[in-house]
Amino acid sequence: MSEAGAHVVHHGPPTTFIRKHVFSLDHKVIGKQYYALALVAVLTGMMLSWLMRIHLIAPNWPIPGLQWLSKVGAPGGVMTPEYYLSLMTMHGTLMVFFVLTNAPFAAFGNYFLPIQIGAEDMAFPKFNMMSFWTTFIAFCILVSAFFVSDGPPLAGWTAYAPLSAVGKDAGPGEGLGQTLWGLSIFVFCIASLLGALNFIATTLDLRTKGMTLARMPIVSWAWFITSCISLLAFAVLLPACLLLILDRVGGTSFFIPSGLNVSDHLQPHQGGSPLLWQHLFWFFGHPEVYIAILPAIGIVSHILINSMRKPMLSHKTIIYCMMGIGFLSYMVWGHHMFLSGMNPFSALVFSFPTLMITIPATIMTLIWLGSLYGSHLRITAASLFCLGFISMFVSGGVSGFFLAQPSIDIYLHATYFVVGHFHMVMGVAAIFGVFAGTYFWFPKMTGRMMSEPLGKLHFILTFIGTYCIFMPFHYLGLAGNVRRYSAFTDDFLIPLLPVHKFITYAALFTGAVQLIFLFNLIYSHFKGAIAPENPWEATSLEWSTPSSPPPFDNFGGVHPVVYHDPYQYGVKSSTGDYLMQASPERAGETP
Amino acid sequence: MSGKLFAVVVIVIALASAVPIINHTFMGANVSMPEDISTHGYEIDKQIDETMIEAGLSFLAAQLVLGFFVWKTAGKKDGPLKNFPGGAKYLVVAAVLLVGAEAIALGAIGSKAWAKVYFQPASADALQIQAQAGQFAFYFRYAGPDGKFGGIHPEKIDEGNSNFFGLDPENDIPARDDITSGELVIPANKEIHLMMHAKDVGHSFYVRELRIQQDFVPGLDLSLHFTATKVGKYEIVCTQLCGLGHYNMKAYLNVMAQDDFDKWLKAQSN
Numbered sequence: 001m002s003e004a005g006a007h008v009v010h011h012g013p014p015t016t017f018i019r020k021h022v023f024s025l026d027h028k029v030i031g032k033q034y035y036a037l038a039l040v041a042v043l044t045g046m047m048l049s050w051l052m053r054i055h056l057i058a059p060n061w062p063i064p065g066l067q068w069l070s071k072v073g074a075p076g077g078v079m080t081p082e083y084y085l086s087l088m089t090m091h092g093t094l095m096v097f098f099v100l101t102n103a104p105f106a107a108f109g110n111y112f113l114p115i116q117i118g119a120e121d122m123a124f125p126k127f128n129m130m131s132f133w134t135t136f137i138a139f140c141i142l143v144s145a146f147f148v149s150d151g152p153p154l155a156g157w158t159a160y161a162p163l164s165a166v167g168k169d170a171g172p173g174e175g176l177g178q179t180l181w182g183l184s185i186f187v188f189c190i191a192s193l194l195g196a197l198n199f200i201a202t203t204l205d206l207r208t209k210g211m212t213l214a215r216m217p218i219v220s221w222a223w224f225i226t227s228c229i230s231l232l233a234f235a236v237l238l239p240a241c242l243l244l245i246l247d248r249v250g251g252t253s254f255f256i257p258s259g260l261n262v263s264d265h266l267q268p269h270q271g272g273s274p275l276l277w278q279h280l281f282w283f284f285g286h287p288e289v290y291i292a293i294l295p296a297i298g299i300v301s302h303i304l305i306n307s308m309r310k311p312m313l314s315h316k317t318i319i320y321c322m323m324g325i326g327f328l329s330y331m332v333w334g335h336h337m338f339l340s341g342m343n344p345f346s347a348l349v350f351s352f353p354t355l356m357i358t359i360p361a362t363i364m365t366l367i368w369l370g371s372l373y374g375s376h377l378r379i380t381a382a383s384l385f386c387l388g389f390i391s392m393f394v395s396g397g398v399s400g401f402f403l404a405q406p407s408i409d410i411y412l413h414a415t416y417f418v419v420g421h422f423h424m425v426m427g428v429a430a431i432f433g434v435f436a437g438t439y440f441w442f443p444k445m446t447g448r449m450m451s452e453p454l455g456k457l458h459f460i461l462t463f464i465g466t467y468c469i470f471m472p473f474h475y476l477g478l479a480g481n482v483r484r485y486s487a488f489t490d491d492f493l494i495p496l497l498p499v500h501k502f503i504t505y506a507a508l509f510t511g512a513v514q515l516i517f518l519f520n521l522i523y524s525h526f527k528g529a530i531a532p533e534n535p536w537e538a539t540s541l542e543w544s545t546p547s548s549p550p551p552f553d554n555f556g557g558v559h560p561v562v563y564h565d566p567y568q569y570g571v572k573s574s575t576g577d578y579l580m581q582a583s584p585e586r587a588g589e590t591p
Numbered sequence: 592m593s594g595k596l597f598a599v600v601v602i603v604i605a606l607a608s609a610v611p612i613i614n615h616t617f618m619g620a621n622v623s624m625p626e627d628i629s630t631h632g633y634e635i636d637k638q639i640d641e642t643m644i645e646a647g648l649s650f651l652a653a654q655l656v657l658g659f660f661v662w663k664t665a666g667k668k669d670g671p672l673k674n675f676p677g678g679a680k681y682l683v684v685a686a687v688l689l690v691g692a693e694a695i696a697l698g699a700i701g702s703k704a705w706a707k708v709y710f711q712p713a714s715a716d717a718l719q720i721q722a723q724a725g726q727f728a729f730y731f732r733y734a735g736p737d738g739k740f741g742g743i744h745p746e747k748i749d750e751g752n753s754n755f756f757g758l759d760p761e762n763d764i765p766a767r768d769d770i771t772s773g774e775l776v777i778p779a780n781k782e783i784h785l786m787m788h789a790k791d792v793g794h795s796f797y798v799r800e801l802r803i804q805q806d807f808v809p810g811l812d813l814s815l816h817f818t819a820t821k822v823g824k825y826e827i828v829c830t831q832l833c834g835l836g837h838y839n840m841k842a843y844l845n846v847m848a849q850d851d852f853d854k855w856l857k858a859q860s861n
Contacts, residue, residue, distance in 0.1 A: 082835035156832050162809055163792040163833060170792055171726065171834040257810025261745040261757070262791040263726070274793060274808055308664075310672045314679035339795070341808040344709035348702055355694035362690045365653060366682040372660040374673025379594035379665050387661055391601055394653040395608075398646040405697060407638050407704035410804050411624075414795065414830035456593045460600065467604050475611060478623040478639075480799035482830050485838035490826050492625070492799065570672045 013552045023133070025125035026552055030132045031111030032445065034102050037132075037139060041098035042431075043518075044143075046511050048091040053504040055079045057497065059487040073151060082172045084486035085154035089173075090146070092157030093181065096288065097188050098139055100426065103434045104295035105230075106135070106195055109223040111445065113199060115542040116220045118208025118560045118582075120553045123201035127194050134191035142184035150175035156484065158285065161255030161277040162262075165247040166269070169262040182245045189238035192230055199227035208541075210562030214316075215581065217540045217566040218305075221319045222298020226291055229326050233287040240280035247272070278340055282333035289426050290329045293393075294322050296433025297364065300386040303440050304368065306538045307383035308375035309577055310570035313367050321360035328357050338406040339413050347406040354404040361397050365390065380536075381455025385436035388463045389429050395467075396425025399474060414484075417477020420470045428466045435459070435517070442524065443531030447548040450524040458516045465510030472499050537578055539568055544582040594665025598658040605654035612647035616640065625799050628821040628846070632802035634704035641700070645693055708803070713784035713816035720775070720783060723756055724807040725790030727836030729827060730755040733770040735860060741766020743788065770859045776845045778852035779822050785815045795831035798844055806831055819846045 014020040024030060054063055062077030073083030110128065114121055122128045145152045154173035155164040159181065168175045203224045207216070216224075243254040251268070255277040258270030297318070305312055312318065334342065334350030368390050377383065399421040402408050412418065435458075442450045481488075481496055488497060534543040546556040560582040568579035572588030579587050615623050627636055675682070721732040721740060734740050741756075741763045748757040758766040777783050787796065789807035796815070797804040805815045829840035847855060 080835070081838060085832070085835065085837070154835070160793055160832065166792070173835070259743075259745045260791055260809055261725075261748045264748070264750070266746045273810060275811070310674075313675055313682070317679050317683060339804055340806050341811050341813045344705070347705060347709070348698075351701075352698055355698050356691075358694055359687055359690050362649075362686040363683050366686055367679055369653065369656050369660060370675035370679070370682050372657070372664055373675045375664045376667045376672060377594065377661065377664040379592075379597075384593065384597055387597055387601075387657065390657055391604075391654060394650060394657075398650045401646045401649075401697075402639065402642050405638060405642065405701040405705075407635050407701040407708075408642060410705075410708065411635055411639070411799070411802050413804055414797070460593065460596060463597070464600060464604075471604075471608055475623065478615070480625060480797075482797065482828055484832045487838050489839060490828055490841060492826055 023129060025121070025129050027110050027114050027122045027125070027128060028445075028549060028552075028554075030128050031107050031109070033132050034107035034110060034135070037136060038099050038103035038107055038434075041094045041102070041139065045091050045094040045099060046514065048087045048094070050508060050511055051079065052084060052087050052091065053507045055084055055486065056488070057501045057504045069146070070151075079486075081486040082151060082154055085156075085484070086152035086173050086177075088484065089153050089156050089181070090142070093142060093185070095427065096157055096292070097185065098135075098142075100292035100430050101192065101230075101288070102135065104299060104430055104437070105223060105226050105291060106131075108219075108299065108434075108437050108441070109199060109226075109295065110195075112441065112542055113220055113223050114202060114206065115545065115550060115554050116217050116540050117203065117206060117211050118541050118555070118562065119202060119206035120555070122198050123205055124198050127198050131191045131194035131198065134187060134194065138184045138188035138191060141180055141187060145177040145180040145184070148176045148180065151177055153178040153181040155181075158281060159244065159277075160281075161244065161247070161272075161274045162257075162260060162267075165244060165255045165272075165277070166260065166262050166267055167248055169265050169267070171263070179245060179248050182241045182248065186238060186241040186245065189234040189241065192234040193238070196227040196230035196234070199223055200231065203227075208560055208562060211541075211581075215562055215565055217302055218315050218319060219295070219298035219302040222294050222301075222322060225319075225322050225326050226294045229287050229294070229329065230291055232330070233284045233291065236280055237284035240277065240284070243280075244277065275337075275340060275342060278337050279333070282336045283330070285336065286333045287326075287329040289422070290325055292426050292430045293433075294326070296389065296430040297322060297393075299433045299437045299440075300389045301368070302540075303382050303436050304371070304386045305567045305569065306440075306536050307378045307380065307386065308371060308569070309378065310371075310375050311567045312371045315567060318364050318367055321364045324360040325357060328353050328360075332357065335404060335406075335409075338409045351404055351406050355401070358397070358401060358404075361393075365394060365397075379456075380439065381450070381452055381459055382436045382440035382536075384456060384459040384463075385432045385439065388459060389432040389436065391463075392424050392429040392432060392466070395471075396421055396423075396429060400425065411480075412477055414482060415477035416473045416481045416483055419483050420473025420477060423473070424466075424470050428470065435462075438521070440536065441542070442521075442528075443535050444542055444545075444548050444550070446525055446528070447531055448524055448528030449531050449535065450528060451520050454516055454520045458513060458520065461513040461516070462510060465506055465513055468506035469503055469510060472503055475499065534580075537576060539564075539578050539580050540566055541581055544580055592666075594661055598662035598665065601654055601658040601661070605651055605658070609647070609651055612643060612650075615643050616647065626821075627802055628800045628819050628823070628825070629802050630818040630820060631704070631707045634707060635802045638697075638701045638704050642697060645697070708815075708817075713814065714782055717782035717784035717816055718777065719786060720777070721756075721786045721788060722775070722796060722807075723788045723790055724794035724796070724829065724833075724840075725755075726792065726834050727829070727840035728773065729775070729794075729796075729829075729840070729842040731772045731775045731842075732756055733772070733856065733859070734765075735768030735770050737765055737768055739765035741769050745790070748790065768860065770856070772859065774843045774845050775827060776847060776852065776855055777819060778849040779819055779846050781849065782816055782818045785817075787813045787815060792833050793831045794829050794833050794840070797828050797830040798825055800825045801844070804830060819844075822846050822848055
């Protein structure tokens with residue numbers, strides 16, 4: 001820790017509109033920009049999933065207006081099989097990269113990490129601005145792939161070679177669209193690396209006086225651990241994307257072996273390996289799951305402690321578990337490749353650490369549950385999403401127990417069981433963390449309160465809706481329902497169509513429910529009740545700033561001094577049952 | 592109010608989800624999965640059943656405890672704050688011991704089923720069949736009376752003239768009597784050694800009833816072995832995204848009695 005570092009003034013208050021709201025160096029504006037980008041991406045991704053779900057239950061039904069999005073992909077509004085795969089690819093890419101990586105980590109992390117550790121800004125504000133705008137460019141490149149003449153990419157968010165590498169011969173969607181996909185992810189990796197470096201430097205160098213590592217709130221720890229994982233993961237995906245682009249446009253053969261006859265054209269490549277792409281991709285891809293979920297674990301733990309009005313049984317154990325998961329995440333990538341043709345002995349080597357990840361995950365769950373016991377749980381929209389997170393984390397986690405075993409994977413690989421598993425544990429759980437963070441921090445970010453009744457309604461309907469969507473996926477998987485099919489024409493799949501209908505209705509319902517959230521977010525931003533200084537009676541430094549939203553230098557020229565561990569709840573103090581980190585007061589007896 | 596509502600919803604979801612879990616566990620795997628027709632499949636099914644019990648119990652216990660604790664503590668303002676008896680220590684020990692033991696046990700037992708499919712090579716007298724996957728069809732090849740396969744020449748592939756494998760019968764004698772089929776016809780109770788070749792991009796071979804799935808990887812000729820025990824027709828589907836026709840890439844597995852198979856093969860040679 002460097003006290004001197006915390007006293008460096010990085011930049012003065014912005015004066016022009018552009019420097020204030022567009023090319024801002026202020027981490028709070030950048031955090032909001034990331035949030036806005038994630039919001040646009042999640043709404044787009046969700047609408048794509050609606051289109052896919054509708055197509056799955058009625059492949060020949062014209063979807064009004066779809067023909068305007070793509071004349072070729074949806075002539076007369078009826079989606080072609082290749083357009084379905086394109087929407088699926090874009091859905092996955094948008095959600096994984098631009099929502100699950102951006103919202104819980106880049107958006108909230110940018111806004112609150114510096115404030116929670118008592119800094120005035122990130123360590124490198126210009127890098128910070130650059131990482132957002134680079135992410136924005138990556139987003140624009142990806143979206144532009146929707147509009148190229150030979151169709152958007154369709155090789156899935158995993159872009160397995162050689163389908164993704166041999167070019168136009170492999171069919172529609174394998175032309176310029178796929179190259180743009182590779183370029184977009186390449187640029188995204190640069191942005192993520194810049195962001196990760198910035199988070200690490202900020203955490204290590206800019207903590208204010210008294211803010212030892214042990215006194216950092218659990219969510220700051222989560223962002224710190226996530227940035228370490230990001231640094232190693234995106235550093236591998238970056239060159240992998242470069243090699244993929246070179247295979248496509250430079251005539252190289254990193255991922256393409258010899259002797260391929262694609263659409264009656266003998267491919268000129270030789271000597272490459274499709275498995276190399278899979279190894280590089282999943283070496284990034286598995287840690288990516290934890291890049292999405294660890295910040296959510298941090299957010300949820302942070303808010304839950306506040307709502308329970310007492311410390312966790314051991315929030316440090318949760319921090320150690322997050323480190324353990326981060327460490328193990330680099331040893332398990334091969335469990336995505338059990339059936340890929342790699343040496344069958346290696347399956348057992350990858351299976352063991354995968355099963356071991358259950359241990360830290362179980363410890364965390366038991367600590368959350370055990371901490372609830374005997375608490376004074378305040379029910380707010382934020383705390384409800386935290387409880388919903390625990391439920392989803394468990395449901396999505398136990399199905400991982402099946403997939404971690406190679407023998408079971410022989411049957412369940414590439415079925416809807418896998419889709420149900422990762423949507424619950426990585427998608428819905430992480431999004432619940434984002435919702436919890438939004439309801440909790442909105443007063444700090446805007447100075448206004450969100451509507452609690454609407455928030456609670458939003459929660460309960462979303463909670464029921466997501467279970468209705470993703471629980472039946474496991475049932476479909478057990479029945480052998482293959483994923484990534486644009487229509488179910490096989491004899492054994494036709495009897496499963498009623499289940500798909502139910503899922504589609506549930507998805508349309510749950511998607512519509514998000515309008516409540518959107519309304520609450522926009523309405524409260526302008527018309528919400530003025531937020532009190534510390535509406536949740538919380539302890540960490542973000543609630544010690546002189547105003548909401550905080551001034552450009554966060555603490556109005558003052559450098560807060562930290563006197564306590566982050567979670568002094570259930571104590572006797574002049575403020576009530578809690579003691580803020582920046583308060584020099586000493587806690588009395590437990591009331 | 593909404594806290595108690597959440598508690599009720601969690602408990603209802605847990606109990607509703609328990610119905611298929613209990614059904615699977617007590618009524619047998621065939622309730623949720625198709626009948627197994629392979630000699631190795633029962634080990635996979637057993638492994639799924641055991642995992643279903645352990646994962647199902649963990650799921651139910653965690654959701655019910657969550658619902659119960661939220662019901663008890665939601666909105667509570669009075670009374671002393673209490674800590675879970677024993678604190679974090681016992682929970683950590685319990686998690687490490689119980690889950691660790693569970694993971695090691697499942698991992699160790701499950702390895703047997705995996706080993707049965709992947710560690711032992713096909714026996715020497717297994718029937719060799721070559722499978723080729725290309726956008727968007729499977730083709731199968733039998734060696735013919737000479738027992739030898741002709742070589743594959745990717746540049747000679749000509750689907751219009753039914754030369755799906757790129758054979759060169761003019762210069763390659765073993766290729767002349769090779770039998771090509773769009774359907775995988777096999778005899779029951781005889782081990783099959785499937786030699787897998789990808790023509791263009793990645794594909795996968797999945798037969799639910801056989802409890803078998805394996806990727807076709809361009810550049811890697813992989814092999815797979817299995818024995819089917821029940822005569823009948825089953826669907827082979829592609830499970831590796833291979834392009835626009837992926838959903839429609841399928842073939843039939845036709846399991847025949849040995850006599851019928853011999854007759855079928857003879858008819859093909861002629």
